[in-house]
Amino acid sequence: VGRPRTTGPAKSGSTTSEEILAAAATLFCSQGYGGTSTHAIAQLAGISQGNVHHHFASKDAILHELLLRTVRPSVEFATQLIHDTTDAAERLWALCAYDAQLLMASPSNTGTLYLLPETAGERFAQYHAERNRLRSDYRTLVSDSGRVTNDHIDAVTGMVYALVESVILRRRNEPDLHGPQVVIQTGDAALLLIGTERHELPVIRTRAQQRWGITPGL
Amino acid sequence: VGRPRTTGPAKSGSTTSEEILAAAATLFCSQGYGGTSTHAIAQLAGISQGNVHHHFASKDAILHELLLRTVRPSVEFATQLIHDTTDAAERLWALCAYDAQLLMASPSNTGTLYLLPETAGERFAQYHAERNRLRSDYRTLVSDSGRVTNDHIDAVTGMVYALVESVILRRRNEPDLHGPQVVIQTGDAALLLIGTERHELPVIRTRAQQRWGITPGL
Numbered sequence: 001v002g003r004p005r006t007t008g009p010a011k012s013g014s015t016t017s018e019e020i021l022a023a024a025a026t027l028f029c030s031q032g033y034g035g036t037s038t039h040a041i042a043q044l045a046g047i048s049q050g051n052v053h054h055h056f057a058s059k060d061a062i063l064h065e066l067l068l069r070t071v072r073p074s075v076e077f078a079t080q081l082i083h084d085t086t087d088a089a090e091r092l093w094a095l096c097a098y099d100a101q102l103l104m105a106s107p108s109n110t111g112t113l114y115l116l117p118e119t120a121g122e123r124f125a126q127y128h129a130e131r132n133r134l135r136s137d138y139r140t141l142v143s144d145s146g147r148v149t150n151d152h153i154d155a156v157t158g159m160v161y162a163l164v165e166s167v168i169l170r171r172r173n174e175p176d177l178h179g180p181q182v183v184i185q186t187g188d189a190a191l192l193l194i195g196t197e198r199h200e201l202p203v204i205r206t207r208a209q210q211r212w213g214i215t216p217g218l
Numbered sequence: 219v220g221r222p223r224t225t226g227p228a229k230s231g232s233t234t235s236e237e238i239l240a241a242a243a244t245l246f247c248s249q250g251y252g253g254t255s256t257h258a259i260a261q262l263a264g265i266s267q268g269n270v271h272h273h274f275a276s277k278d279a280i281l282h283e284l285l286l287r288t289v290r291p292s293v294e295f296a297t298q299l300i301h302d303t304t305d306a307a308e309r310l311w312a313l314c315a316y317d318a319q320l321l322m323a324s325p326s327n328t329g330t331l332y333l334l335p336e337t338a339g340e341r342f343a344q345y346h347a348e349r350n351r352l353r354s355d356y357r358t359l360v361s362d363s364g365r366v367t368n369d370h371i372d373a374v375t376g377m378v379y380a381l382v383e384s385v386i387l388r389r390r391n392e393p394d395l396h397g398p399q400v401v402i403q404t405g406d407a408a409l410l411l412i413g414t415e416r417h418e419l420p421v422i423r424t425r426a427q428q429r430w431g432i433t434p435g436l
Contacts, residue, residue, distance in 0.1 A: 032334065197415075
């Protein structure tokens with residue numbers, strides 16, 4: 001069972017599909033999704049509308065691929081983390097920092113597009129499945145940290161997950177946002193929310209950064 | 219200098235303008251802003267399109283009023299808090315909890331609409347001015363708490379403000395979100411982010427709730 005035809009570029013990684021995605025991200029986030037036509041995307045990418053449709057079945061397929069890129073790398077990293085046996089707080093720090101880094105890097109802050117009413121439907125099922133999987137991995141790490149009582153695990157996970165996602169709000173609110181600082185700050189904040197004492201942070205942070213190679217800004 | 223004509227209902231508080239706002243919130247958040255016409259709003263509200271235009275100059279004016287309602291009450295509360303002289307951490311707890319409560323209560327989670335590219339422009343200047351004012355009051359409280367060093371005040375304020383706003387993300391992510399729990403959780407989390415030790419929370423929270431009358435769920 002491969003990836004459904006309509007959710008990704010026909011020629012993944014080809015220059016043309018990358019140019020289509022970049023143009024679409026710019027337009028969706030400046031003109032709105034409803035206000036953007038595949039014609040306008042083709043124009044901005046400097047190709048024909050036929051060529052857009054050669055790479056993507058529809059405008060929804062372009063949006064779907066942009067959305068998947070805001071979550072897929074974090075899902076893959078989370079899968080690695082979940083199967084590791086080192087300190088769960090350290091792994092949670094790594095996941096939050098990695099995920100924040102991904103959201104900081106998305107072109108035109110495409111993460112905001114997930115709040116569109118248009119993305120709620122079944123057509124974006126794969127995206128929703130990936131997000132659920134990521135969220136469930138966050139929950140496992142919160143739980144495995146042993147710092148949260150059972151009856152609070154869902155509430156704390158909800159807050160940690162939203163804290164990481166709030167990077168998309170900060171990119172909108174703070175024009176001079178400093179990426180590497182946000183990444184560190186997000187990892188640290190998540191640990192405070194699960195009950196880590198402030199004085200424990202430097203050791204956990206340093207270990208997480210070394211073990212998982214998260215060195216923002218270097 | 220009164221409120222500009224186009225940003226609020228002509229007859230504030232009238233049943234008809236409230237019905238228009240409720241119908242618009244439902245449609246904007248389910249069909250998208252671009253996909254909603256004043257005709258559709260009139261239909262859902264059960265009135266004529268002419269009557270919509272009697273109350274609001276344009277679709278933008280309706281959106282503007284909905285956006286202002288997600289921020290104006292918090293701005294008013296913040297103004298009270300800023301002029302008080304009790305413990306700043308207590309006042310910050312109160313502002314975060316109040317603001318979270320407001321975002322939890324907005325019909326159809328209208329807070330999400332501020333992420334639309336459409337709202338970035340000058341037409342929504344009053345809304346942006348109110349948000350800047352609120353943000354600046356958050357900054358004052360973070361600073362007055364005496365718990366954050368000068369060179370971290372902006373970064374910590376950015377994170378606290380985004381944490382509160384992330385209530386709109388949680389409403390989207392967590393269908394069974396429990397309002398009163400989120401309100402308390404948000405106040406507590408903000409204090410952890412400014413450096414409050416966990417063992418200090420119960421006293422500050424109780425005082426803040428009593429002094430400012432924030433008793434979610436009661």
